[in-house]
Amino acid sequence: MFKMIQLIAYREYQENVKTKGFWVTILIFPVIFIGMYFLQTALSNATPTRYYLLIDQSGQYEEAVNIAIEREHQRRILQDFVSYLLENRTDMDLDLTAANTSSSVDQLIDDVDADEVAALDEWLDSGGLNFALTMASPYLEDDAPPYEQPDPQFIEADLPRSVELNVSPEEIINQLRPYLVGDRLITANGETGNLFALVLIPENVNQDISRPGTTPVAPDSTAGVQYWARNLTDSRLPDAISASINAEIREREYNQLGVNSDTIRNVQRTRLPLNQLDPSAEAGEEAVSMADSFRQFAPIAFVYLMFVSLMQNVQYLLSNTIEEKSNRIIEVLLASVTADELMMGKLVGIGLAGLTTIAVWLLSFYIFIVSYDSNQTELISEILEVVLSSELIPWFVFYYFAGYALYSGVFLAIGSLCSTLKEAQALIMPMILIQIVPIAMMAFVVLDPNNAIVRALSWFPLFTPYLMLNRAAADPPMIDVVGTTILLVASILLVLWGSGKVFKLGVLRTGQPPKILELFRLVRAKH
């Protein structure tokens, strides 16, 4: 009996694993994943330099805006430099917490993490990039590449000579409209390009300042600062301008009220750190590290992995069964082995193919991480390490096999009743849709794993593998674990028993799949 199952399983495994389609399906997942990673990096680096024009008829804010845009540029350098540091410094340790920072590099990284505005002030005060490079150099790895700062994203363009400025805002806009809509190109630093935005500050803009108690300005009016641009989605420039002008206005208000603005800023930078602690950890280890947070989210990765892998297996199970059925190979097989042996062999063989998929995925991610070493991939490798060393592994293995046995039992029975893949696909649709429920819930379940609704749904056997795996990291109540497991195992036995019967009858059937009622009669009939 066992030998036959082994033989059938081996053939099924080989048949799937040896096909090109199998490897294409397997490899497309990491390729897309890795491709997305590079694409995202490429996209964020490829944002073109944008040229803007600032016309300040009031003569009060131009300096503040220019400072703000330079500040935004410095902020990007700071961010970029921090990730450069994380990538290239020695003694990488992601288990860092705010409590045990040691060097000034750690301090810088931590400051950026905690309060970017303050860190940026600090950065500018201390001399920006040049100072940071000097400070960081002892901590960098010997083979670290030299730091390249990012290009500025916003550059002020030269005002076209023909534009007359001593006219009303409307007329200025009319003069510049061909540039704004892209009919004419503008020059800046000797290069030409499209004018991205025009910031127009009317002469008497201060009349439009709103204070507590004044009537708010209608949003569609041209009151206040005018920001003209065709691109409505990139909000960095308008945000920077709005923030800088408001900061300037507030500074003046402080002065009028006789308040020292430095004092205010210092007060605003006062902070008390909040450390997340885990009561279930051992003394001295309570501080919640990044790894701990990953651990909480690891079930999502497992649930998703299980879903993708199960869906793939099911396709093979269906198509192989239907091939045997339509070829009538099944008859030869049944003259050699029992229907139960055949079914078990198929389940085991295709299950192994599914495990191969998972192994290849993990391996390809591992290779990617090893061969492409960067800050983000360190993060992925950290996640991978957490996932692989997680106490969830046994849970995953158990629920993977349980979910596989449960779902594939049903799918195999369906496959045995259909003569074509088309017929089968119509019948398996409800089974696929039902899995959407726990998949759609998975992010929510991680946040609140022992919610009453989640607990109740966990008792539905088709959801149990997904939901209980999803909840496994949060120590679900013992009654849930034991109860759902018993129910799950019982339903697996029931499903396999029923599918065995349906399979036996179904594989020799020809023609249309039976109606539900007929199916019940088939299963109950004695043969």
Next chain:
Amino acid sequence: MQESVLSLTNVGKNYGDFKAVDDVSISIPKGSIYGLLGPNGAGKTTTIRMILEIIKPSRGDISILGHPSALDVRNRIGYLPEEKGLYKKMKVWAIIQYFAMLKGMKKQEAKDRAWELLEKYGLKDFAEAKVEALSKGMGQKVQVLSAVAHNPELVILDEPFSGLDPVNQTVLEDLINDLSNNGQTVIFSTHVMQHAERLCDHILLIAKGKKIFDGTISEAKATIPRRVILETNDSIDALRSIAGVNNIEPFDTDNNEVSANQWQVQIAEQVNPQVVLKTCFEKSINLNRFEFNEPSLHDVFVHLVGEEAKAAEFR
């Protein structure tokens, strides 16, 4: 009595009210080639499936190789189903090996056997090809080989000749004879009588699920009266007195016209038709025609199930 490898006792199968097989009893001697004949829809495939216990009979007992169920002796049986099919993506030698291993052969042994068979039956050049690259007929030969690779004591072939060209039909006939010479018992179903006539020791004729005839080929032929056709203008009364001449009547030609000078002389099984000829010379009966043909199995088939087969087609 010869040792029986397979016996069916009042075996029947119902699908609802429809009796697919109606109380068939047979006994198949060891080492024989046994033909299962019958028109389309007669119940041949159902009978074979019951013998193999792919489906369970509704009633009756089966004894196969001394066991009540084919499942107990699966590895001693080889089976080729009516509708042929193989795994398309597998190599020819590997599929024969696989089926042989399912029948309990060791891996290497099965592989050697596969190559041996492919060489013997002219398929060696295709051994490394994938099944999907084979023609239908070649695929069928491969499937026959995979059914017999494990040297089964009992080989059951359902319509093995259908779809084969005449050359390959001969190859298959040789293969079946080889098996029989090797002491293996072969049961095959067909509706082409020539194969059965050339190959079989015994035949079972069924129609509408009922056993019509079971016995040797010569016994089958005996069910049709042997007859001599004469054409003469003389009186044939003298022939009536020959021992073994059962009946003389005007000969029915094909277009159902009774001609006055043609006669049909029915003779008993043991009688040599030469006796009739000799009597004609002695009694000076001038013959324009003397015709004696052994009935073919085809005649037997048409004679026994002709009307029923026609009726079945128009049902």
